[in-house]
Amino acid sequence: QVFTLLETVYHAFDKISAKHCVFKVETIGDCYVAVSGCPDPRKDHAVVMGRVASDCVYKMGILTKRLERALGPDTGDLNIRI
Secondary structure: OHHHHHHHHHHHHHHHHHHOOOEEEEEEOOEEEEEOOOOOOOOOHHHHHHHHHHHHHHHHHHHHHHHHHHHOHHHHHOOOOO
């Protein structure tokens, strides 16, 4: 169940990162690491990362509800830290 949960969340975050042209560095356990302005510098890198963070928080809320139905009520306690 943990694999399903993380795979679902990371796939959604990958889509968000691609939409904003943000580079996903890696995933470490339950940590998703991404950067903006690398490898190609951009002046709006902080704004873009703010938008990515906002989109990830929004998407996490949606996914948590969906995963709670699929994996059980304990899934509803998931949180995201930015």
